Amino acid sequence: MTAAAQPAGRRWRGSPLAPSWQKGYLFASPALIVMIAILIYPLIYSFVMSFYRWDLSSPSQYFVGLSNYRDTFNSLGFKQTLRVQLIFSAVTIVVEVAAGMGVAVLVNGRLRGLKLARTLLLVPPMIAPAVVGLNFRWLFNGQYGLVNGILRFLGLPEAPWLSDPDWALASVMIADIWQNTPLLVLLFLAGLQSLPQEPIEAAQVDGASSWGIFWHITLPLMRPILMIALMLRIIDTFRTFDVVWLMTQGGPGGATSLITVNAYQSAFQSASFGHASAVSYVALAMSLLFLALLYGAPWAARKMRRNS
Amino acid sequence: MGGKEDAEEFMTDIAQHRMGMRRRRPKLREGVTAGLVIRYLVLIGTVLLTIFPLAWLVLTSLRNSADIFAVPVRILPASITFGQYIAVFSQYGLDGYLWNTIIVSFATVVLVILLAVPCAYSMARFRLPGAKVIVSILLIMRMIPVVALAIPLFAVFAAIGLLDTLTALVLAHTASKLPVAIWLLMGFIQDLPKEIEESAQMDGASTLRIIVQIVSPLIAPGIGATAVITFLFTWNDLLLALTLSSSEAAQTLPVGLTNFVSQFGIDWGAMSAAGVLMVIPTLIFVWFAQGLLVKGLVSGAVRG
Numbered sequence: 001m002t003a004a005a006q007p008a009g010r011r012w013r014g015s016p017l018a019p020s021w022q023k024g025y026l027f028a029s030p031a032l033i034v035m036i037a038i039l040i041y042p043l044i045y046s047f048v049m050s051f052y053r054w055d056l057s058s059p060s061q062y063f064v065g066l067s068n069y070r071d072t073f074n075s076l077g078f079k080q081t082l083r084v085q086l087i088f089s090a091v092t093i094v095v096e097v098a099a100g101m102g103v104a105v106l107v108n109g110r111l112r113g114l115k116l117a118r119t120l121l122l123v124p125p126m127i128a129p130a131v132v133g134l135n136f137r138w139l140f141n142g143q144y145g146l147v148n149g150i151l152r153f154l155g156l157p158e159a160p161w162l163s164d165p166d167w168a169l170a171s172v173m174i175a176d177i178w179q180n181t182p183l184l185v186l187l188f189l190a191g192l193q194s195l196p197q198e199p200i201e202a203a204q205v206d207g208a209s210s211w212g213i214f215w216h217i218t219l220p221l222m223r224p225i226l227m228i229a230l231m232l233r234i235i236d237t238f239r240t241f242d243v244v245w246l247m248t249q250g251g252p253g254g255a256t257s258l259i260t261v262n263a264y265q266s267a268f269q270s271a272s273f274g275h276a277s278a279v280s281y282v283a284l285a286m287s288l289l290f291l292a293l294l295y296g297a298p299w300a301a302r303k304m305r306r307n308s
Numbered sequence: 309m310g311g312k313e314d315a316e317e318f319m320t321d322i323a324q325h326r327m328g329m330r331r332r333r334p335k336l337r338e339g340v341t342a343g344l345v346i347r348y349l350v351l352i353g354t355v356l357l358t359i360f361p362l363a364w365l366v367l368t369s370l371r372n373s374a375d376i377f378a379v380p381v382r383i384l385p386a387s388i389t390f391g392q393y394i395a396v397f398s399q400y401g402l403d404g405y406l407w408n409t410i411i412v413s414f415a416t417v418v419l420v421i422l423l424a425v426p427c428a429y430s431m432a433r434f435r436l437p438g439a440k441v442i443v444s445i446l447l448i449m450r451m452i453p454v455v456a457l458a459i460p461l462f463a464v465f466a467a468i469g470l471l472d473t474l475t476a477l478v479l480a481h482t483a484s485k486l487p488v489a490i491w492l493l494m495g496f497i498q499d500l501p502k503e504i505e506e507s508a509q510m511d512g513a514s515t516l517r518i519i520v521q522i523v524s525p526l527i528a529p530g531i532g533a534t535a536v537i538t539f540l541f542t543w544n545d546l547l548l549a550l551t552l553s554s555s556e557a558a559q560t561l562p563v564g565l566t567n568f569v570s571q572f573g574i575d576w577g578a579m580s581a582a583g584v585l586m587v588i589p590t591l592i593f594v595w596f597a598q599g600l601l602v603k604g605l606v607s608g609a610v611r612g
Binding site for chain 1: 343346347348350351354355357358359361362364365368376377378379380381423424426427429430431433434435436437442445449450451452453454455456457458459460461462463464479480482483484486487490515516519540543544546547550551561562565566569576579580583586587590591593594595598601602605606
C-alpha cells in the first residue's frame, strides 16, 4: 500500500527529463473528473443529506442534524438488522477464512488435478451473486428443492430453509460461504506457493508433525496474506446485497435483512432517502470499525505485552 | 563424527523444544500415505461442492415443468428439453435484457480502459502532488457499499432526466469501476522498467505516444486482466441496475432475474435457464483467461 502511494516521480529526481506534474494531471484528469462527478460528488451529497430530512415524496428538505442516525438506531427494524448483520459477518468471515486456509494447506503441493480444481474454484466467486441467490433459493425450496429431497431420501427430517427466520439466515450464509470461500482458497494457495521452503523443510527433517509445522511455521509466515483475506472479507461482508435480495429479500420478517438491504428498502420502498443514506453510512462505518479492530488488535496486544 | 551428530541432535532438540513438538522419525516417500488420501479427499470434496450447485442449475434448466416439480426429486432429468431456453426468449423477452447487459458491459469496459490507462500512468510515473491522497480515496471507494452510491445517483440522474437509460448505467458503472481499474493498472505500470520510456522520451516521443505505443503493449496482460474484471463485475451488477432502471429500456439480466420472482410467480425452469445464460460469459472468461483473472484478483488483493 505504501509503496504504491509513494509518488514514483521520486525516481526521476535530478533527471533533466523529469516530467512536470502539470502534464501528469493533464493525463490523469479525464478519469479524475469522471470519478469526482459521478462517484465522489454523489457520495458527498448523500453523506450531507444523511443529516437532512430528504423524502422523494415531498420537495422540502431541511436540516435535522443527527436525527436520521438516531432514528435509525432507535428503530426496532434496525436493531434486528444490526443483529443479523453482525451474525452474518462474524460467521461468514470466520468460516470462509478458516475453510479457505484449511483447504489451501491440504491441497497445496503436487496433487494431480489441482490445476483443473483451481480453474473450477474461480467459477463461484466470478459468477453473478444474483444467480447464486436464485440458485440457492431453488436448492433450498421447501417442497421441490434438492436439499430437502435428499434429506427426505435419507429419512432425515426436512428443514424449513427459507421459511423459518433462523434457518433463512443460515441459508443465506451458506450461499455466501459457497460463493466466497473458493477465492480465499486461491488467494491462500498463491500465498503458500510464495513462502520460503527452507524453514518448512528444516522442520520436516527434524520430524515436526504436520500440525506443528502448520501452526508454528506456515501460519505465522502467512500472516500478511491472512490479514489481506480478512480485510477483503470485512469490506465485502458489509456490502453484501445481491445474494440476499434474490434469496429472501431480507425476509422472512426481516430475519435476513442486512444493512444494505435495510438501506435499499428504506430508500426505494419507503422513499426516505435521508434515512437510507444514514443507514448506508452506518454500513461503511461498521466496516471501518472492523478494519480498525483488525489492524488495531495486534498492535494493542504488542503494546500491552511490552508494558507488562 | 560423533560430535557432529551430537550437534545436530542438539539443534533438533532446540527446534522441537521451541515448537513444542513431539519427536518423530521423518517420513520419507512411502507412496500412498493416509495424509495423501486425506488430501485427495479434500480436493475432490471441494471440487464437488463447488460444481454441484451449478450442475443442479443446469440440470433444472433442461427439465420440463412436470419434471421440475417431481416429488421425490429426480437427480437426472426424465428427458432433456431446451424448452425453458426457448420460453425465456419467447415468453419472457430475455433478449432485451441480454442486449442491455451486453451494451452496458462493453461500453463500460471501453470507457474504463480509455480513462484508467493514462490516469494510472501519470499516477505511477509523474511526481503528482496529492498522489497519496488520490490513492487513499481510490481505496476508500472500494469499501463503500454500492447502495450508498445508488441512492444519490438515483436522485442525480432523476434531476437530469437520465433515469432508466443505458447512458446512466454506463456512466455509473464507469465511475464506480474506475478506482479498482486505476489501482490495478498502476501496479502493472510500476513493475515496468523505466529505461524504455526514458529512451523514447529522449528520442522526442510525446507522453501520449509513450502511453499508447510503448506502455500499453507492455502492460497488455494488465489491461486484459483489468478489462475482464471490469466486464464481469459490470455484467454481474444487480444494485445499480435495479436502482437506475425501471423499464425494459434499460434493465439488465440480473434485474430480469428479480422480475422472474415478482412478476410471474416463480418459474423455476425458465429462471434456471436465464441463470445459466447469465453465467456463460463468466465460464468463458474463467476458462480462457483464468491466468489474467487470478493475476488481477490476487495482485489487486495483495496490493489492496
